[in-house]
Each structure stands twice: as structure tokens, then as C-alpha cells.
Amino acid sequence: MSDEPALRQQLLDHLTSRGSVRSPKWRDAAAATARHEFLRGGFFRQVRGSTPTARAPEMPQDPAWLPDCYADESLVTQIAGTIAPGDIRGQIFREPTSSSTLPSLVLRMLEDLEVKDGMRVLEVGTGTGYSTALLCHRLGDDLVTSVEVDPDVAARAATSLAQTGHVPHLVAGDGLAGHPDNAPYDRIIATCGVRTIPAAWIAQTRPGGQILATLCGWMGSSELARLTVHEDGTASGRLLGGQVSFMLARPHLPPALGLLPDTRDDSEREAVIGADALDDWTARFVAQIAAPQAQRLQVGNGEDLLLDVEAGAWALLRQVGEQWRVRQGGPARLWDDVEKHIAMWIHDGAPGLEKFRVTVACDGPQQMTWDITH
Structure with a gap:
């Protein structure tokens, strides 16, 4: 040491x-x-080039352990809710559940x-x-x-x-x-x-x-x-x-997806805003305000699916040439709500997240607004 x-x-x-x-x-x-x-139990390092992501344990006896402890990086210390670095040899492909x-x-x-x-x-x-x-x-x-x-x-x-x-x-x-x-x-x-x-x-x-x-x-x-x-x-x-x-x-983790909905529906329309808008961190945050129960999945053929498991609502977006098309089902129109919120945010100057305000009542809902920047 x-x-x-x-x-x-x-x-x-x-x-x-x-x-x-x-x-x-x-x-x-x-x-x-x-x-x-605080890392004497070891941690998991990502295996380079692995697809899907694999991790392997790194323990105190490994030469790289001490320098890695002082790298400015997050270090995974638990996998799948129960597995610690000392529990395995080789590689593991499960999701991290605790880290430094x-x-x-x-x-x-x-x-x-x-x-x-x-x-x-x-x-x-x-x-x-x-x-x-x-x-x-x-x-x-x-x-x-x-x-x-x-x-x-x-x-x-x-x-x-x-x-x-x-x-x-x-x-x-x-x-x-x-x-x-x-x-x-x-x-x-x-x-x-x-x-x-x-x-x-x-x-x-x-x-x-x-x-x-x-x-x-x-x-x-x-x-x-x-x-x-x-x-x-x-x-x-x-x-x-x-x-x-x-x-x-x-x-606060999302519910299990279960069976995906049947998205075959002929009530398709042109999307005012395409799914690629969600590649922007702030626009995606705005979309979460609009559809707080929705999860985003990328399915076959480059399609994007928004799914509210509990409500049974969904929106499927696909790109046709330069145009995006959307089909929606269930009790709510998820993409209508997302488009409305993102359009308002853009109209107000697309402010950064540091311009967002949060208000929470002890017994009521959480509300978010943003400053108008133009």
C-alpha cells in the first residue's frame, strides 16, 4: 500500500x-x-468488447486494484441484487445493483x-x-x-x-x-x-x-x-x-414488461416529432414529464415503442424515409402527450435542465415547470 x-x-x-x-x-x-x-471486497470491471456487457471481478490481490480504487470512476460492487465480486470467477452478464x-x-x-x-x-x-x-x-x-x-x-x-x-x-x-x-x-x-x-x-x-x-x-x-x-x-x-x-x-424501478402489446393498428398518422427527438437528454426528460409511467424500448426494424405497462397504453414509432409515423393504443395517447410537451418546451426556447423548477406537496403531486428563455 x-x-x-x-x-x-x-x-x-x-x-x-x-x-x-x-x-x-x-x-x-x-x-x-x-x-x-471501502472497496476491500473488490468490484466488477467491464470486459472490453463484450456484447452484451460482461463484467469480471477485480480483487485486492490484483495489481490494478489499488490504482483503480483511486480512478474517478464508478465501480460496480454488486450484481443482480446478491452477487458480490468474491462470489464468482470469470465473467457475469447480469445487471449492476450497487456501486461506488x-x-x-x-x-x-x-x-x-x-x-x-x-x-x-x-x-x-x-x-x-x-x-x-x-x-x-x-x-x-x-x-x-x-x-x-x-x-x-x-x-x-x-x-x-x-x-x-x-x-x-x-x-x-x-x-x-x-x-x-x-x-x-x-x-x-x-x-x-x-x-x-x-x-x-x-x-x-x-x-x-x-x-x-x-x-x-x-x-x-x-x-x-x-x-x-x-x-x-x-x-x-x-x-x-x-x-x-x-x-x-x-x-422506483419500472414494472416488468410482460407480453408486449399487439401494435397492429391501421390508425397510423404522421408524427409531428420523431422518436429521434428522445436521443436528446433534455427532450427525453421533458417526454418523461409528459408520460411519467412510460418505458422506451427499441424493437425490431429500428422502431421505437413507448409502453405504459400499468395503463396498457402504447405508442409505436417508425421512420419511413425522412418521415416518422406513429400508431397508438390503449386508454391514453402517449405520443400525443409527448409531442405537446416537447413542442411547448421548444416554443419556450428549449431551456436547459438548470432552468427547470420543481414543486412537491407533502401529500400531493410533483410538478415541474421551466423558465422561458426568449
Whole structure:
């Protein structure tokens, strides 16, 4: 481990130069927190050129392990909900379910959290415990509560935190419910994506406190939001920009697709906006506002399918020459709603996500609007 101090300093210099670390106290926390201590169970590396994506374990005995711990990259630490790096040999093709987020995003979010000395913080998504340790160094263990939905992940994080000298309040449970025992909190930060801000988070944040979380949709666009909680039980704020992405909280994952709908229908029309509009990150975010329950699938012959499983609504788009055609079925016209919202957004100057505002009632819907830029 003789190279570890130099690697940690190299990472810190990188984080400072790119603006992720902006204040002396967070710089001190980053300098004091050894990321490799939270990755001793290994992680999964993507196998180059694999299709579909394969991953192979990288363990502490591997020569590349320590340098990779200090790369500014997200490192997958769990596959398919139960599989840890030490559980397998060779390659695995299942989907990641837990990771150590790239340090530049971790520190950027902690800076964006705008904490001050003496503040009480709830972290939703302990993960490896690395970000929890940073919070503990900055605020003190007693002021940090962290909730992790996966008991095995939570246990590993508790061990790593104890080995680095930190004993915060750790809870294995549903982070979307918060942790009322230690409320009220001055700040809540989520290291998982959510489709809507849970009412419990608002209720457990003191008026004037802030919630920092990534708002996601099932079409794959997401953004970091910072909301202030008000005396009347509402919360409001803005998206911060930067195309921030996290794994969705498990209760917010989309439903299984099941059997795809029969899309044979002769009620086809010319699409005002084609499916290629959804290749733009911000336009896709707008589409998610219009059709929040819809998933986007690419099916045979280059066709795009939007599917709301629970409602049974769908829209199938195909390109014919330079023109896009759309067929729709079910109780709602998904693509009509998407076209309407994207057209309004374009009419208003196609503002970036940092121009979007979010309002959430503790017992009501989440609303998003954007500033007009012309």
C-alpha cells in the first residue's frame, strides 16, 4: 500500500482541478478518507468488447486494484441484487445493483448540499460507505444517519466505516421512508435515483432545510434537484444541470414488461416529432414529464415503442424515409402527450435542465415547470 498516499493525493488534485471539491472543509474530508478501504471486497470491471456487457471481478490481490480504487470512476460492487465480486470467477452478464459512485460526483453533491457545522444529515443509500465517511469527517458521526435498503451491503459498509474510525447511525431499511427516529434533518441527500421526492423526506426535513436528490424517469433521463422545505409542508427548488445519473431506488424501478402489446393498428398518422427527438437528454426528460409511467424500448426494424405497462397504453414509432409515423393504443395517447410537451418546451426556447423548477406537496403531486428563455 506504499503507493496509496500518492494515489489519494492524485485523485484529490483531480477533484479540485475540475471543481468537484470547492471548499477547504470538503477538501480536508476527501484528503482524510481512503476510498480503497471501502472497496476491500473488490468490484466488477467491464470486459472490453463484450456484447452484451460482461463484467469480471477485480480483487485486492490484483495489481490494478489499488490504482483503480483511486480512478474517478464508478465501480460496480454488486450484481443482480446478491452477487458480490468474491462470489464468482470469470465473467457475469447480469445487471449492476450497487456501486461506488465516481468520486467527482460524490464530492460535487456534498458541496451542493450546502451543509454547515452542526447540521444533522440523512443519507439515503449508504452503498460502500465512502460518502458516509466523508459526511462523518465533515460533520461528526453523531450528526450523520445513513439508510441502506440491502442488508448485506449495509453490513459491509458498517464494517468499512468502523475500520476507518467512523460510527454513524446506520439503518438497514427502505430509505424512501427516511428514518423518523433521528428527524428532523437539516439536509437529506440521496445517492440513488427517485422518480418523485418521497413525502417522508419532506416531513422529516425541518423548514428551511434542503433535499438533494436525482430525479429520474423510465426513459433514462435524470437530473440532480435541490429543494428547500417550507413551513407549509411543500418543497421547491431547481434542477442543477450536468446530466447526473444514479441507479433507481429499488421501489422506483419500472414494472416488468410482460407480453408486449399487439401494435397492429391501421390508425397510423404522421408524427409531428420523431422518436429521434428522445436521443436528446433534455427532450427525453421533458417526454418523461409528459408520460411519467412510460418505458422506451427499441424493437425490431429500428422502431421505437413507448409502453405504459400499468395503463396498457402504447405508442409505436417508425421512420419511413425522412418521415416518422406513429400508431397508438390503449386508454391514453402517449405520443400525443409527448409531442405537446416537447413542442411547448421548444416554443419556450428549449431551456436547459438548470432552468427547470420543481414543486412537491407533502401529500400531493410533483410538478415541474421551466423558465422561458426568449
